[in-house]
Amino acid sequence: MVRLFLLICCLGVVMKVQCQEQQTKVETLLELSKTHDVISLTAETFKKYVVDQSRQYIIVVFFSSYMYKSQCPGCQALEPIFNEIAYSYKALGHTKPKDQNENKAKPVFFAFLDYGQETQIIYQKFGFSNIPNIYVSTKSFTEETTSYSIDRSKLWEYRDGQEITSNKILDFINKKTERDVTIQKSLLQTILPISIVLTILILIFALVYFIKHNFTSPKLWWFGCTIIYITCMAGVVYDIIHSSSLIGTNPQTGEDEFIAQGPRSQYILEGFLMSFLISLGSLGLILLNSTANYKNSWLMRLIGIFSIALILYSIYQVSFAYKNKVSWYTPSFDPPSHYKKGGLIADQGNSF
């Protein structure tokens, strides 16, 4: 009897501990989801929150990669949609624990697992050959050496050329989590487009009003021309057609890359920066010219020196960036090395 009591006590303690553990798991996730709609997972936390036993919540995992995002149109398309859905779930209060025994009422969390050296084993065990993927994990599963015992019907896998729409993804997640959530937009998101349109309209009106009164002023013409010059030199059309990103990532190191390699590609920021630098040089020259009209004074000297520095800086930076960009660009005052090799006949006149 005593033994039995002890056993029950022990069991109770164990269960209590387990319960507490669960409680803490839910609570930590809840805590985390307060600040982030989508929780970032590592290999360790993935095991803890997704794989391991004893839990009373649903977790939706998004498998994608930060690093290869630029080469993966699916990842680019899915990420904002996933974030939006996560936000909607949170906004409608589905992250709050209510009744932990029914799927319908379990709290739902959204997580993101980045593809990397540590996590790639998880990807392999899921059997993914492609990203992005979504897995709705309603209950824990066991881990084997090569795979997971997962419910394949709750897995959404991306196939090439597949169209990703926010409705399809939402339907999938809704079905698997057994609820009916609609996309909620944050206040900022609803206001933003309207305010942008309004500001642009106001700016246009202001511009038209301004231009109307200064239409024949050469300064205004020059200003307009310079704007066109800068935007065109930045290669906007290239950016539009190739839909380049603001800055890129280096495929080898995964770090941010500001200057695209090779003369036939560029990032948006890079183009505008360079075109702005070039115009800065011109501005220096114009400033220099304007100093020539002043009489000898300290201000003129100062502006003169400043603008010379500006020109030097601009041409140095632009040439430097270009040399970095295009590896074979090596102009020199000497003839290139391969011009001097061999006899006259062997080199077909290169020893000129």
Added chain:
Amino acid sequence: MESGVKGLLENWSPVFRIIILAMICILSVLIRVFSVIRFESIIHEFDPWFNFRTTKYLTERGVYAFWDWFDAESWFPLGRAVGGTIYPGIMLTAGLIHSSLHTLGFPIDIRNVCVFLAPGFAALTSLAGYFLTKEVTGRSEAGLYAALFVGIVPSYISRSVAGSYDNEGVAIFALVFTFYLYIKSVNTGSLLWSAAASLSFFYMVAAWGGYAFIINIIPIFVVGSVLIGKFTTNLYVSYCSFYILGSLLAMQIPFVGTQVVTSSEHLASHAVFVFLQIYVLGDWIKERAGEAKFKFLIRFLVTGAVSVVVIASLYMTLSGKMKWSGRSMSLLDPTYAKKFIPIIASVSEHQPTTWSSFFFDLHFLTVFAPVGLYFCLMEHNPGKLFIAGYGVLAVYFACVMVRLLLVLAPAVCILSAIGLSETLHRFTRHIKNYKEWASYISSKPSDKKTKPEYGYPLELALVVIGLIGFMSVYYINHCVWVAAEAYSSPTVIMASKGYDGERRIIDDYREAYYWLRMNTAQDARIMSWWDYGYQITGFSNRTVMVDNNTWNNTHIATMGMIFGSNEEVAAKNLRKIDANYVLVIFGGLSYYSGDDINKFLWMIRIAAGVFPQIKEEDYLNRGQYRIDSGMTETMKNSLMYRLCYYRFGEVQGYNRGSGYDVVRNAEIGEKNIKLRQFSEVFTSEHWIVRIYKVLPEENRDTIKPKSTYASRNKEMKEVGLTKVNLS
């Protein structure tokens, strides 16, 4: 003594000017002959081969035969009426030079005339640049700067090195010269200059399709001038006479013909002509009717006219009476080509420009040009306004298409010249007056005379001049380097460096073309991708299916379809279009990256527009274009893949497995390719060109007497179920 030297220099300055100009002209010729010195006197690239072939025809058969020439060697089986579908300017120019040299007793080969035509015209362009800038600014030093810049600007060099016998080579001269004559006519209001401008415009129309740029920019300039209140009678006279004469003359070129009236590219010129007449009429009415009545009239008329014009042009464009040609459309809406015309988007020179292309092709001129723009607008006259407008429009066009950097280049050169010469002018006068200023500073305050006009610290002025000198030197250095290294390789011949640093010439193209010339029947038809059409007809004198003219999209798509289909389908189609040989370019062995495997996706895209059975995604494995074991079945079976990699699996590379493609950096997926419908007849030394013969159709299978149908038919007859067909 000093004034003597100064006077002497002043007296001799015209001579110096001529000497400097002559030196600039020589420089602009010499900078373009790197290709001849380093390779040989040969025509480059693709289009020039067609121009060369037609020029040869012209010199052999005369102008009339040339005009009526129906070329059966290209676009088999359609052929091409050459006389009516080309801009004949460059051929006629070369033919004229050739015949006049022969008359004078110089027996020069037509090939050499063609090779050196573009450098010669570059010298003329720098002269035209000098005159235009001088006309605009009234200062010859700005003109000299412009001549130097125009003569050696890399973007222009790229189209006019010796051997690059293309329309653009002469057209840029015509462009700059037309602008010069037109500005001259605006400045003087003289009918003579106007007529000269339209003649020069006529030459431009004859030479290059880019004439549309002139016929649009001049009307825009005229309208702009009127809108900012700079209307003068000179402007009116010059535009009206230029417009009438120019339009009439443009119609004389068969390829342009009635397009002058129907094409939207000319619409601006007509509209502005009408607008000018109305404007003048309005002025006259205003004089007669008084201000108040006139205002009412204007308001009424303007709203009416604007709506009528808008509706009419909308209607005509929508109903298809007036067409924007694809190339012009892609200027106005940059995404148009990508969406609708893959054949235009596939050409690399139709790609939009990145900042680095601007910098590479214009270098420090990009820094100088806004300065010139500033001075053009701040101290404006009609000429300067024109240059500024030209520059701004051209910079937009250049940003849409890489090849239009060429149109931008003269504008940027002239703007830069104006900017730099203004700067130098301001700073050199400080040096000139330095002695006067110094004596003023050092003299005692009591006996101060009038203050000299210019005073500037000498050292700063020297630094500025040094800086400009430094930048100019670097610009020249860049241009020479670019001319020598980047733009002087004649495409058909390539140079590579061996392990010992020795230069080796890769001459596969000519090897293969010569093989075709010597080993195939006179009327053999060669099928290849369109890029090589002109070269095959030019080098080998054989008939091709498609060439670089690209006027028939369907025909080109057929070629793409054949390359993308499997061997049986391809052979069937090839027999249908009566091709005897198939030529492919393959760079996987010799690291030649511009080969057909790399162009293959474009072929598929172009084919997909016409043939629904060709789908781009069939050739891509999960969005990736692969030739290794991860490729798709369709890719593996495609004719292009099989012809390029036939027997490539047997090639053992250095330190690599067999069949390693060095361009794609991958081992090929199918090493054991057996061809059933083709036989390899020629592969060049470095495997760049591979030629296959289309085998004749195999003998038919022996007819089986007991085919299912026959046997069933017999059985049914026996039972009496089939009717005997009596008719």
